[in-house]
Amino acid sequence: KRLGFPEVVFGENKTSAQLIGIAERMSAHTSRLLMTRVDAAKAEQITACVPGLHYHAEACMLTGFGPAPKPERGGYIAVVCAGTSDLRVAQEAAVTLEMMGSRVERITDVGVAGIHRLFARLELIREADVVIAIAGMEGALPSVLGGLVAKPLIAVPTSIGYGTGLNGLIALGAMLNGCAPGVTVVNIDNGFGAAYAAASIHKQTRRET
Amino acid sequence: KRLGFPEVVFGENKTSAQLIGIAERMSAHTSRLLMTRVDAAKAEQITACVPGLHYHAEACMLTGFGPAPKPERGGYIAVVCAGTSDLRVAQEAAVTLEMMGSRVERITDVGVAGIHRLFARLELIREADVVIAIAGMEGALPSVLGGLVAKPLIAVPTSIGYGTGLNGLIALGAMLNGCAPGVTVVNIDNGFGAAYAAASIHKQTRRET
Amino acid sequence: KRLGFPEVVFGENKTSAQLIGIAERMSAHTSRLLMTRVDAAKAEQITACVPGLHYHAEACMLTGFGPAPKPERGGYIAVVCAGTSDLRVAQEAAVTLEMMGSRVERITDVGVAGIHRLFARLELIREADVVIAIAGMEGALPSVLGGLVAKPLIAVPTSIGYGTGLNGLIALGAMLNGCAPGVTVVNIDNGFGAAYAAASIHKQTRRET
Amino acid sequence: KRLGFPEVVFGENKTSAQLIGIAERMSAHTSRLLMTRVDAAKAEQITACVPGLHYHAEACMLTGFGPAPKPERGGYIAVVCAGTSDLRVAQEAAVTLEMMGSRVERITDVGVAGIHRLFARLELIREADVVIAIAGMEGALPSVLGGLVAKPLIAVPTSIGYGTGLNGLIALGAMLNGCAPGVTVVNIDNGFGAAYAAASIHKQTRRET
Amino acid sequence: KRLGFPEVVFGENKTSAQLIGIAERMSAHTSRLLMTRVDAAKAEQITACVPGLHYHAEACMLTGFGPAPKPERGGYIAVVCAGTSDLRVAQEAAVTLEMMGSRVERITDVGVAGIHRLFARLELIREADVVIAIAGMEGALPSVLGGLVAKPLIAVPTSIGYGTGLNGLIALGAMLNGCAPGVTVVNIDNGFGAAYAAASIHKQTRRET
Amino acid sequence: KRLGFPEVVFGENKTSAQLIGIAERMSAHTSRLLMTRVDAAKAEQITACVPGLHYHAEACMLTGFGPAPKPERGGYIAVVCAGTSDLRVAQEAAVTLEMMGSRVERITDVGVAGIHRLFARLELIREADVVIAIAGMEGALPSVLGGLVAKPLIAVPTSIGYGTGLNGLIALGAMLNGCAPGVTVVNIDNGFGAAYAAASIHKQTRRET
Amino acid sequence: KRLGFPEVVFGENKTSAQLIGIAERMSAHTSRLLMTRVDAAKAEQITACVPGLHYHAEACMLTGFGPAPKPERGGYIAVVCAGTSDLRVAQEAAVTLEMMGSRVERITDVGVAGIHRLFARLELIREADVVIAIAGMEGALPSVLGGLVAKPLIAVPTSIGYGTGLNGLIALGAMLNGCAPGVTVVNIDNGFGAAYAAASIHKQTRRET
Amino acid sequence: KRLGFPEVVFGENKTSAQLIGIAERMSAHTSRLLMTRVDAAKAEQITACVPGLHYHAEACMLTGFGPAPKPERGGYIAVVCAGTSDLRVAQEAAVTLEMMGSRVERITDVGVAGIHRLFARLELIREADVVIAIAGMEGALPSVLGGLVAKPLIAVPTSIGYGTGLNGLIALGAMLNGCAPGVTVVNIDNGFGAAYAAASIHKQTRRET
Ligand SMILES: Nc1ncnc2c1ncn2[C@@H]1O[C@H](COP(=O)(O)O)[C@@H](O)[C@H]1O
Ligand SMILES: Nc1ncnc2c1ncn2[C@@H]1O[C@H](COP(=O)(O)O)[C@@H](O)[C@H]1O
Ligand SMILES: Nc1ncnc2c1ncn2[C@@H]1O[C@H](COP(=O)(O)O)[C@@H](O)[C@H]1O
Ligand SMILES: Nc1ncnc2c1ncn2[C@@H]1O[C@H](COP(=O)(O)O)[C@@H](O)[C@H]1O
Ligand SMILES: [Mg+2]
Ligand SMILES: [Mg+2]
């Protein structure tokens, strides 16, 4: 595996039966499993059949098969988002990072329309090794952060919004066109991908520790 | 005319000859003329033929036929934009407002990626009767301002940018989906339209003066 | 809050349980609450748990916690729409305005394909301090009104239509490209946002009263 | 030929040399030729080489090889448009109709933002056998006319506009979604196609005369 | 009403209760009612409450309140489509035409991929006063017919197809760009609109009868 | 090289100087060179410098360095298109095929709006080993051919058209959604790619000869 | 039928009752029937009523009415795809090919992000007469294969993916723009169409055997 | 400046005169200047006026005012692209990196359609601290690399291609949907932005050295 990372299963288009089958097969030869995009109903069926799995409800993820891994390196990654609507994606990023051995600081409720709340948390964000900024609607958070923080910054657009939000395409476009240089972007709602990239940077940053 | 406003001519798809003809005809019965989207080459030809016209180079506008009107009411309108690229649209808004009798404060170089510059000018913006916020690329300025200013706020997306900016469609989308409530939007690059709307609000606000 | 306005909750993507929680928490320290996009089923559950809330069925809104506020300023705002399909959005705008202390005149059934009905109501529209024009399908109503009324005019496209209506994108595009100057636009179906902007203009217009 | 109509050549992507060749070949066996989308420069070169061709500058069309045909049937077709920007398309429709033997009434400067000008010409439009309504920008004219006129009505969107006008796609969409029933639509800027369809209706309407 | 036509109700976004209310109100002062886009479940509820309505299952339409009208003029309109998938739209057009007093010939199963079947029915199509051509997927039928038939021809794209068919947008685009001149187009799936336009042509064509 | 085919150079975004350099370098070790999308001006400069190149003006291609290859296998490929506008693409396909050792029959002027002309050439098309069908605008030719011909059929959309043709996207969409099964498609204007695919089928079909 | 192929029914938009009716009618005069896009629930109802049909669950297809046909020619077709998500489309292609008398080799789990797995199966792919490459998400498999295999290669984009995948449009676009020449493409998820085209090539390739 | 980086000027929409003015002003207080997107003609005019600037023709960049900086940290960044068409973007990235103090290895001519060339350079890519992968057309390079390299990987789509390439949107979409996790993306043609992000990672990775 790239980065010594556990098996990852994309749960969205698979049935409970399929996911149970996969989990059972993997339990034999893997000690770290990650299933993303598993809703509560499926999770209940799967955990009833396969021992050793833990459900993270807000993240819609299952992890297994041992206790949560300890941080494997110094420093931390800041996962920043605007509000309750973006929380699923933020938690998907955070849980993935923790499974990859990175410590996480969660900073929520800091949308650009209430910028004083963002300033109140700025020091914590600035001290991180990598920043993940998550935003839906107009997707402005990474642009604003990009001007305030001198660290690698990964932006995640979310599908939150309505009407002309186009299921996240506007937020994605805004992030790709942001005027703060050096921001990179992943697919809409792809908290997992952002975390994977952040962990690969973090691992390298702290390779001596 | 709505609002007692002078004749307005949209110059973009018309030849110098056509614009000269229109200006001559109007000079007979109008004392306030506004021609938008006239480039320098056309302007030179037109002012050489029709007396009493003044060219505003940055705004790409011609005005006539008398001296610039004095402010006709108290208070002012803030025209806010990020940088040099958005200046043509900002000046189109400002000159239109002045022709309609409103005083203007121009606030430039306040893009969201350098937010301290925006804070340095915030009092001036907050005291305005109406705010026009102009931005290209990710179009985030109105969202940020919307959270800081309690006045009518009109957003103008510009076509500045490249690649996935889609000639202003992303900025437009971001403004329509902004999380600060009460922002209204006009067409891409439409500084004139924003000014017209702002003046109609301003006129009403100060009708006693 | 901007404009001294009550708390607003966007109800669409939240469960009844979440909305009950929010309403209970807010009942302690707010006397004016507005919940938008709450369907009848959710509303029934919420009002059964939280006292002091009133459901506006046509608007799909809950308001609380006191009696409906009295108009706080003179004049009124005209909320104009074409027909029954646009009524939800129109009522969302009207109830929001009333909660913000503005008086409202509702003018419905005045689509552009039956223009004599529009003329029959024209005086009432012309006397308003601000006009909100709501239209789906081809979105032509604001263009026609813009030529007839000399007041601030906010257009709301709706997602009503089918086939190439593209869920309101055509109506939005038509409003942004309308040939009557000075019309400003909000997001598709965003009656709340239009009302918020209109109230901020109205408040300023009547600040002496 | 369908409808006994002359040869038609689409001039846009062909060189002067190619068009001269085509015109010479056709002059031998056709007495009615129509070349559309020929700009002034090409027209000058072609008429210098091929005798019997007449250039319609506003319509960007060449016709030949005899005198303009007389009306071949009673009644007339109304070609209605908003302003100077749509004139090329309107004239393309009008000249095509005249070459097909239909009488034309041209009604211009009747955009929906100045609806009293439209009412001033309404009788002339209502008496026509077929109406062609041409509009760019928000494309609202056919919707309004559709509610006022009980005749076959063909709508032509034009590419006039900027920003979100999307080169006529918004006007096209508005016309397809118009709330007046029975309006049919042709391609953007396709004055020729609208005229061809109108003539085929006209011919049938007046077949006894 | 334009063309002396009965009331028409667009049933799609209305509940059975609303449609029953409308039908009852109209039964008092109208002898010809047309309700489009009413599915079988709603139709059953409505006909159980309101006497005098007839349900056309394939067309998803309700008509009332008397016996089907007799043809009111000579000649007929050809409604042509490719196959079973386009039948709902074809029947919507046919029933509308019959309610407007025009005789209809239905020609189905003549898609362009089996062109010999189209040739077998060509005489019947050519003798019609107006032709309505309905097609989904690649939408080629009107182009082919346009080269074979010298009558007014109205094209209706349908939303039938999958993948890149984009719910009818490709068929619509193909029809607007067809190389046979004189074809006009209505909105996706809009059999009613095509019939309305065709009837207005038919009525005029046969005004002596 | 795949299929023992000569070097191919895509000429469009390269300067004459660059293309001369490439041609000179290749002349040393290749006896068959193909340069696509070379306009007349560039071709003149290149042939003046590099001996042994032949310019195919209609195809906008340069070939070298020996005499045109003889057909290397039996049978032939039919290259079918509607008219003069699609000729550049058709000739690009034909010259490519000849350079790859396949005999070509060119069938032009057979658009679907004049279907009798297509029938007149049908036997020649049916006898081919592979058919390439090229069409712009509504892109209907492959659908019609697909129902008439039982051979591998490759469709090429062209960018010919205007307005809603969207530079070939509608023709592409129509070809992908055609109701005749078994048609495959290449990129817009990609005559070279269609020829390459056809030659690979042809070579295999005739591998015994 | 083209290619002497059995009747094919597109099952997606038809009810069980309709499909039973069609199957019964066809059982009288056809010995080879293919029904595509039939889900498990429908299949159960149909096979309960119509004897002689076999359900291919992974392919969502019904075939009848005799035993599976034997390969009718030498050689085979390689059906290649990346993973479990693309399997339905791959099996649709494979079953169709077998019904048309071609032998199939299925190669799965060879996505471009694990390219060594692709190399492990390369010989089997290279020996095929035709290759069908199926991929969702970024759709890169055909480009990579195109550089490694000198056989006719047909690409099928699938709708697998999320966010900006746009239901297969990105994969389709990537396949049309691939830098390996000679790849042809069918509609999104159209395994049937790819198989049909491949069989027509295969039949011709092996016509002597 | 973030990261102690020199002033950067975006040259594309500015005139030579404007750029000369900016360069002169900056020469007073900056020792490292970077101007991107400056074509050869502008560069000649600027270097004639402002001493101390060096033009990088392939990158279309100007740098100043001292000698090129030495690498300021160990390790290197791999800039990987497919061919000559993507070179401008690749060089923009490389020159930017060098100006920021990072060593660069350039790896070109490794498109996915000739995958053996990519394997020949794989060790050099794997040893880098960060990888920048640049690709136009189908944009598949980052997906393939993502499966082969365990380092932070930034993808840059380019506008190279034609027809359905949509000026880089397909390549962008493919990169966002790639099946190798952990790839992040920047705007189309944005070599500068990718380099800026890569340098910020590199700086952090090597902070002890
Ligand atoms: N119907 C609505 N349309 C658009 N924005 C709304 C609507 N209702 C509430 N909002 C906004 O959403 C914010 C609350 O969002 P939330 O915290 O998710 O409940 C409010 O401050 C409003 O600005
Ligand atoms: N007209 C064309 N259309 C599409 N692809 C082409 C064309 N001409 C050349 N190519 C491809 O472009 C490659 C050469 O590209 P280049 O190295 O940029 O000259 C060839 O191997 C062909 O596969
Ligand atoms: N899965 C499929 N994808 C695309 N086309 C199909 C598919 N299955 C059947 N078809 C086509 O649909 C036609 C039958 O359509 P229908 O008459 O509606 O059942 C057949 O002749 C095939 O060409
Ligand atoms: N080639 C480029 N692509 C994207 N952004 C750039 C590029 N060159 C400069 N920039 C950004 O543009 C800003 C300067 O813009 P300006 O003030 O318009 O010259 C810099 O701070 C960079 O962040
Ligand atoms: Mg946000
Ligand atoms: Mg900005």
Ligand SMILES: [Mg+2]
């Ligand atoms: Mg309306």
Ligand SMILES: [Mg+2]
């Ligand atoms: Mg207009």
Ligand SMILES: [Mg+2]
């Ligand atoms: Mg069809």
Ligand SMILES: [Mg+2]
């Ligand atoms: Mg064609």
Ligand SMILES: [Mg+2]
């Ligand atoms: Mg894949």
Ligand SMILES: [Mg+2]
């Ligand atoms: Mg590439």
